[in-house]
Amino acid sequence: MVLHGLFLGLPLAALDIRTLPQQIVNGLLNGSIYALIALGYTMVYGILKLINFAHGEVFMLGAYTSLFVSWAFGFTPNATVEPQTQVWYLLVMIVASMTVSGLAGVLIERFAYRPLRNQPRIASLITAIGMSMLLQYGGQLFLPNSPPPNIDAMINPYRGNVNITLVKSNENLVAAMKSAEQTKLTADSAWDAQKKLEENSFYPSAKGQALQDAAQKADRDYIEAQGKYNNSGVSILMPVGRIITTVVTFILMGVLSYLILFTKRGRAMRAVSHDFDSAALMGINVNSIVTFTFILGSTLAGAAAMMDATLYQPGLQINTFFGLLPGVKAFVAAVIGGIGNVPGAVVGGLLMGVIESLVGWAGYTSWQDAAAFVVLIVVLLVRPNGLFGSTAAEKV
Amino acid sequence: MLTIDHIDVYYGAIQALRGVSLNVNQGEIVAIIGSNGAGKSTLLRTISGLLKPRTGTIQFQDKTISGVPADQIVKLGISHSPEGRRIFTNMTVSENLLLGAYIRKDAEIEKDLEKVLLRFPRLRERIKQSSGTLSGGEQQMLAIGRALMSRPSLLLLDEPSLGLAPNLVTEIFSIVNDVNKDGTTVLIVEQNAHRALEVAHRAYVIETGSIVIEGSGKELLEDSRVKEAYLGG
Numbered sequence: 037m038v039l040h041g042l043f044l045g046l047p048l049a050a051l052d053i054r055t056l057p058q059q060i061v062n063g064l065l066n067g068s069i070y071a072l073i074a075l076g077y078t079m080v081y082g083i084l085k086l087i088n089f090a091h092g093e094v095f096m097l098g099a100y101t102s103l104f105v106s107w108a109f110g111f112t113p114n115a116t117v118e119p120q121t122q123v124w125y126l127l128v129m130i131v132a133s134m135t136v137s138g139l140a141g142v143l144i145e146r147f148a149y150r151p152l153r154n155q156p157r158i159a160s161l162i163t164a165i166g167m168s169m170l171l172q173y174g175g176q177l178f179l180p181n182s183p184p185p186n187i188d189a190m191i192n193p194y195r196g197n198v199n200i201t202l203v204k205s206n207e208n209l210v211a212a213m214k215s216a217e218q219t220k221l222t223a224d225s226a227w228d229a230q231k232k233l234e235e236n237s238f239y240p241s242a243k244g245q246a247l248q249d250a251a252q253k254a255d256r257d258y259i260e261a262q263g264k265y266n267n268s269g270v271s272i273l274m275p276v277g278r279i280i281t282t283v284v285t286f287i288l289m290g291v292l293s294y295l296i297l298f299t300k301r302g303r304a305m306r307a308v309s310h311d312f313d314s315a316a317l318m319g320i321n322v323n324s325i326v327t328f329t330f331i332l333g334s335t336l337a338g339a340a341a342m343m344d345a346t347l348y349q350p351g352l353q354i355n356t357f358f359g360l361l362p363g364v365k366a367f368v369a370a371v372i373g374g375i376g377n378v379p380g381a382v383v384g385g386l387l388m389g390v391i392e393s394l395v396g397w398a399g400y401t402s403w404q405d406a407a408a409f410v411v412l413i414v415v416l417l418v419r420p421n422g423l424f425g426s427t428a429a430e431k432v
Numbered sequence: 433m434l435t436i437d438h439i440d441v442y443y444g445a446i447q448a449l450r451g452v453s454l455n456v457n458q459g460e461i462v463a464i465i466g467s468n469g470a471g472k473s474t475l476l477r478t479i480s481g482l483l484k485p486r487t488g489t490i491q492f493q494d495k496t497i498s499g500v501p502a503d504q505i506v507k508l509g510i511s512h513s514p515e516g517r518r519i520f521t522n523m524t525v526s527e528n529l530l531l532g533a534y535i536r537k538d539a540e541i542e543k544d545l546e547k548v549l550l551r552f553p554r555l556r557e558r559i560k561q562s563s564g565t566l567s568g569g570e571q572q573m574l575a576i577g578r579a580l581m582s583r584p585s586l587l588l589l590d591e592p593s594l595g596l597a598p599n600l601v602t603e604i605f606s607i608v609n610d611v612n613k614d615g616t617t618v619l620i621v622e623q624n625a626h627r628a629l630e631v632a633h634r635a636y637v638i639e640t641g642s643i644v645i646e647g648s649g650k651e652l653l654e655d656s657r658v659k660e661a662y663l664g665g
Binding site for chain 1: 480518521527531532
């Protein structure tokens with residue numbers, strides 16, 4: 037089934053409904069990376085009421101760490117022998133990325149935000165933007181940036197695909213395809229035989245010309261019949277690397293939710309996010325909780341960066357602006373979900389991935405990056421606190 | 433037990449406390465009364481470490497605690513139920529109470545939770561409820577219960593009767609009395625001078641940042657200056 041229509045006066049490309057399941061799955065896989073980054077934004081906002089604009093750069097540092105580890109394992113651009121990958125290489129990469137990102141997050145908080153803790157919030161906000169730019173531009177002094185390096189796609193041992201058939205292809209079309217194939221073979225051999233006879237003549241004879249045309253037509257008919265058969269089914273193709281990325285993302289999010297909701301430290305985090313003074317009166321060391329929050333958010337960004345650059349989009353080029361767009365989109369995802377709200381960040385991230393996918397599906401691939409902001413504006417107009425933001429009045 | 437010696441406390445350039453000295457003995461209920469803005473809450477916030485005195489010292493059980501951060505002071509045995517209750521409205525009643533016991537690692541937290549719930553049966557009914565949905569009186573009970581969960585030797589109560597119906601005020605003060613009888617020293621700040629002076633062993637009157645009158649609860653109830661200014665003539 038093919039739909040035609042208009043969206044905001046823009047003509048929609050032919051929407052092929054059979055590719056929709058694939059697009060939604062792509063969106064969810066894509067969105068899980070956004071969700072992982074969005075968690076860092078939302079947790080830091082929950083505690084400090086600060087948008088940590090340098091979070092995207094923490095992500096970028098994680099990607100560079102993975103790159104350096106991959107080089108250390110011999111996956112350098114000018115390696116003469118292609119090295120063999122091992123699964124534990126990936127574990128080392130993700131742990132290293134999480135460590136470096138976590139450390140970067142802690143240092144940024146300690147030296148850029150903490151001295152401004154008791155100043156008006158706008159001071160921290162501007163510092164956050166400044167820190168982000170410092171790392172984007174200053175990073176070029178220290179990090180290989182031009183030409184942009186990438187992690188060798190061969191370090192990813194999971195290069196296969198999983199194919200899920202949702203609707204089987206129509207078996208009634210098999211006969212048509214088979215007969216088309218037969219016609220094609222007959223026409224091909226007839227033309228081949230004639231070709232041999234006319235080997236020495238410069239122009240094909242009228243008979244030869246007719247046989248050639250018939251063979252070409254039979255070829256086209258066969259391809260068409262084949263396409264009809266294939267398109268009568270619906271299936272989803274998922275690269276194994278992306279599945280692993282999504283599964284790891286959900287595990288990390290589960291661990292985080294457990295930590296926040298059911299542990300003593302998680303309770304302390306929620307207490308600090310509600311009221312610094314009251315939390316201190318409970319004996320909670322507010323500074324150590326803030327540090328812990330930065331560690332959590334930043335290590336998740338580090339994990340996301342490693343998976344993004346090796347498993348999710350193997351071979352993606354890395355530069356100091358690597359975190360800019362994912363960071364901004366994840367920030368939007370956090371706002372859509374209701375900033376400060378952990379499940380909201382996850383849902384916002386997944387939603388963002390799906391929306392981008394659908395915009396591409398509708399034929400507006402070049403609008404994909406803008407879609408995030410259109411959604412942001414709509415959500416802020418309709419629900420200024422985000423989808424999961426609380427608007428309930430509290431009794432005093 | 434608690435000795436405050438000539439402390440000056442500032443908010444930026446504004447002086448909130450001027451040479452305040454007072455002491456609290458083991459087992460007492462001491463009340464601090466005064467009007468809005470006199471510096472009562474500032475005094476409690478300074479004791480619990482949320483503010484630092486610029487000059488003067490605070491000693492608790494022979495240790496100087498002025499300048500010690502708030503989260504360390506709780507561990508010494510001072511628990512502060514702040515003005516406006518400041519409970520964690522984003523959490524349930526039981527989570528609030530467990531946060532009160534945050535500094536403790538002993539096995540008796542459950543037992544103390546049970547004690548608090550016996551003292552405040554209303555909280556037991558609402559134990560799984562989000563604390564933001566409690567009534568004002570219940571929130572005050574939760575704030576006091578939470579403060580008791582750290583097993584303090586000195587309990588600081590800031591305006592526990594604020595905004596409550598008269599029967600609830602009576603209930604709160606009788607609980608304060610009970611808590612004190614069970615061995616906890618109480619320093620209470622109140623605008624409701626009459627009630628506070630009735631339960632207090634000793635009391636101080638604070639005006640614009642300085643202590644102006646001190647005496648036993650009974651003496652102050654009969655003091656003409658206190659009567660005129662705080663007890664409605």
